[in-house]
Amino acid sequence: MGExxxxxxxxxxxFPISGGLLGRRTKYVRAVDGISFDVYRGETLGxxxxxxxxxxxxGRTIMGLxxxxxxxxxxxGKDIFSLKKREMLETRKEMQMIFQDPFSSLNPRKxxxxxxxxxxxxxxxxxxxxxxxxxxxKLLEIVGLNSDYLTRYPHEFSGGQRQRIGIARALALKxxxxxxxxxxSALDVSIQSQVLNLLNKLQxxxxxxxxxxAHDLSVVRHLxxxxxxxxxxxxxxxxxxxxxxxxxxxxxxxxLLSAIPIPQVGVKRERIILEGDVPSPISPPYGCRFHTRCxxxxxICMEIEPxxxxxxxxxxxxxHLVKG
Amino acid sequence: MYxxxxxxxxxxxxxxxxxxxxxxWMIALRRLFRDKTAxxxxxxxxxxxxxxxxxxxxxxxxxxxxxxLSDAFQGPSMKYWFGTDWMGRDILSRVLYGSRISLxxxxxxxIVTLSLGITLGAxxxxxxxxxxxxxxxxxxxxxxxxxxLFAIAISVAIGRGLYTVFFALGFVGWSGMCRxxxxxxxxxxxxxxxxxSRSLGASNLRIIFKEILPNCMAPVIISTTMGxxxxxxxxxxxxxxxxxxxxxxxxxxxxxxxxxxxxxxxPHMVIFPGLAxxxxxxxxxxxxxxxxxxxxxxxxx
Ligand SMILES: Nc1ncnc2c1ncn2[C@@H]1O[C@H](COP(=O)(O)OP(=O)(O)O)[C@@H](O)[C@H]1O
Ligand SMILES: [Mg+2]
Numbered sequence: 001m002g003e004x005x006x007x008x009x010x011x012x013x014x015f016p017i018s019g020g021l022l023g024r025r026t027k028y029v030r031a032v033d034g035i036s037f038d039v040y041r042g043e044t045l046g047x048x049x050x051x052x053x054x055x056x057x058x059g060r061t062i063m064g065l066x067x068x069x070x071x072x073x074x075x076x077g078k079d080i081f082s083l084k085k086r087e088m089l090e091t092r093k094e095m096q097m098i099f100q101d102p103f104s105s106l107n108p109r110k111x112x113x114x115x116x117x118x119x120x121x122x123x124x125x126x127x128x129x130x131x132x133x134x135x136x137x138k139l140l141e142i143v144g145l146n147s148d149y150l151t152r153y154p155h156e157f158s159g160g161q162r163q164r165i166g167i168a169r170a171l172a173l174k175x176x177x178x179x180x181x182x183x184x185s186a187l188d189v190s191i192q193s194q195v196l197n198l199l200n201k202l203q204x205x206x207x208x209x210x211x212x213x214a215h216d217l218s219v220v221r222h223l224x225x226x227x228x229x230x231x232x233x234x235x236x237x238x239x240x241x242x243x244x245x246x247x248x249x250x251x252x253x254x255x256l257l258s259a260i261p262i263p264q265v266g267v268k269r270e271r272i273i274l275e276g277d278v279p280s281p282i283s284p285p286y287g288c289r290f291h292t293r294c295x296x297x298x299x300i301c302m303e304i305e306p307x308x309x310x311x312x313x314x315x316x317x318x319x320h321l322v323k324g
Numbered sequence: 325m326y327x328x329x330x331x332x333x334x335x336x337x338x339x340x341x342x343x344x345x346x347x348x349w350m351i352a353l354r355r356l357f358r359d360k361t362a363x364x365x366x367x368x369x370x371x372x373x374x375x376x377x378x379x380x381x382x383x384x385x386x387x388x389x390x391x392x393l394s395d396a397f398q399g400p401s402m403k404y405w406f407g408t409d410w411m412g413r414d415i416l417s418r419v420l421y422g423s424r425i426s427l428x429x430x431x432x433x434x435i436v437t438l439s440l441g442i443t444l445g446a447x448x449x450x451x452x453x454x455x456x457x458x459x460x461x462x463x464x465x466x467x468x469x470x471x472x473l474f475a476i477a478i479s480v481a482i483g484r485g486l487y488t489v490f491f492a493l494g495f496v497g498w499s500g501m502c503r504x505x506x507x508x509x510x511x512x513x514x515x516x517x518x519x520x521s522r523s524l525g526a527s528n529l530r531i532i533f534k535e536i537l538p539n540c541m542a543p544v545i546i547s548t549t550m551g552x553x554x555x556x557x558x559x560x561x562x563x564x565x566x567x568x569x570x571x572x573x574x575x576x577x578x579x580x581x582x583x584x585x586x587x588x589x590x591p592h593m594v595i596f597p598g599l600a601x602x603x604x605x606x607x608x609x610x611x612x613x614x615x616x617x618x619x620x621x622x623x624x625x
Contacts, residue, residue: 169524
């Protein structure tokens with residue numbers, strides 16, 4: 001494993017919501033509630049979990065799009081929450097995001113050259129228009145689109161093409177880290193693999209580091225070196241992809257895995273069907289957050305929150321039943 | 325439903341030429357030209373604009389200088405198509421010239437409304453928090469007064485005259501525009517394309533002006549068109565109360581104001597300026613309705 005590009009330490013992001021008739025006592029949606037992980041240069045870290053578990057919020061907080069409640073994020077040696085505005089502007093160039101919705105992620109009033117070229121307008125204000133357009137053409141070719149599309153508007157493209165435009169925009173400033181927030185979940189299955197292949201190719205071509213967010217394990221499988229599983233604002237298990245798929249330790253990971261078809265013949269897997277709904281992130285369950293739905297729940301799970309511990313070989317898991 | 329299906333079929337039949345602009349605005353414009361209501365409104369508006377531009381050429385008399393007391397209070401005739409007023413001035417000429425005042429007021433007051441409404445609405449919607457609270461309190465106070473009474477109060481406070489009317493009528497409209505822009509900006513500031521722009525390092529100003537506001541223009545255009553007709557009507561109302569442009573300036577409202585006392589004997593003094601107001605308001609409302617049909621069902625295609 002290479003060196004660390006990103007370190008996330010005890011990150012918390014709460015959204016205040018005013019509650020109560022008197023409106024004074026504020027409640028919080030604890031979207032991200034104390035997570036830690038590292039991302040190494042050149043790898044892909046998959047982040048998986050059901051909808052609403054805080055994956056996007058994690059990505060957006062790292063990007064500096066929403067303010068953190070607590071914790072720190074160290075990117076390339078810099079604590080990004082303590083950066084000054086100018087420094088943040090420079091660091092911004094090195095981290096970019098690919099968004100989930102190919103429709104709302106492109107401004108419908110802008111031409112492709114404005115959408116992708118915006119990055120140059122902001123960071124290289126002296127760049128002349130023809131030069132900017134040439135850069136945009138190059139980027140279009142890189143993501144596999146016709147360079148004639150410069151003056152087209154988003155509504156003229158299919159979902160897959162729009163997602164490619166979004167990828168080109170993210171690449172414009174030659175970032176080191178790309179956070180891809182469910183980049184294919186809104187696309188037709190037939191298009192998904194094309195976009196995933198493109199992301200794969202770009203990673204090699206530009207030695208990119210990815211945080212790849214998905215809501216089920218099957219998509220991240222082929223792409224991720226390591227996979228983190230999130231549940232209700234927490235990372236419950238984090239390990240090498242192979243290890244996690246072959247020997248999942250957390251009951252929640254097992255449940256997620258048992259929901260996808262077994263790729264290899266002869267591999268047996270416990271079938272776990274989760275009961276009940278995900279509890280509210282406004283008042284998460286006491287103790288282990290998963291205990292309300294866990295088939296193996298014991299007394300301690302309802303009282304004490306399990307530590308997120310390394311049980312060897314950088315396999316992290318937060319469960320009382322797993323002995324480290 | 326039915327209508328939009330029909331519209332969708334049309335472009336498919338045409339051979340796709342490269343020169344056809346694909347911008348969302350051009351698509352809306354092409355749709356606008358196919359909309360009968362909007363075009364009817366547009367014809368009326370263009371007609372009024374032509375009249376106001378060429379008023380000196382097409383008016384048979386001067387609206388102020390050509391008075392002839394011996395011709396006072398004449399009904400419509402070959403000499404005076406719309407009759408004459410108490411000073412013997414030609415009502416047709418005064419109605420034609422009056423279009424200048426009405427249109428100018430309609431447009432000039434929108435400048436006040438738009439600049440105040442867009443600026444404050446964008447600030448409130450984008451920065452929220454305390455900025456939003458202060459601006460919205462002011463808006464609520466504004467909305468607590470009936471608009472017309474407020475315009476009267478402003479006119480009385482800063483004195484009569486044309487510029488007062490521009491300002492008063494623009495000022496009463498900004499709170500509505502402010503609400504509209506604020507709502508739109510609040511919705512768009514959460515959108516992914518704004519987040520993308522912020523990730524690239526865009527400043528707040530850039531995000532407001534280059535990302536968000538271009539997306540809010542459709543409702544702004546619709547409400548501005550409707551606002552013009554409201555302002556024209558309100559100007560007539562102010563002039564009718566003697567608060568608008570002062571005599572002898574020919575405005576439709578003041579012509580009705582002075583004609584009012586003779587309404588039983590010389591109804592033409594009220595009817596013709598009244599018809600002019602109705603036609604103008606009708607034109608702008610038609611155009612506004614058409615714009616709404618064309619712009620509102622969000623611009624996908
Ligand atoms: N801006 C916000 N304000 C309030 N609550 C939010 C906001 N954004 C997300 N949330 C809440 O935070 C939780 C996590 O959301 P999110 O990070 O989008 O989940 P995911 O991406 O895993 O589906 C959800 O319960 C969601 O409702
Ligand atoms: Mg999400």
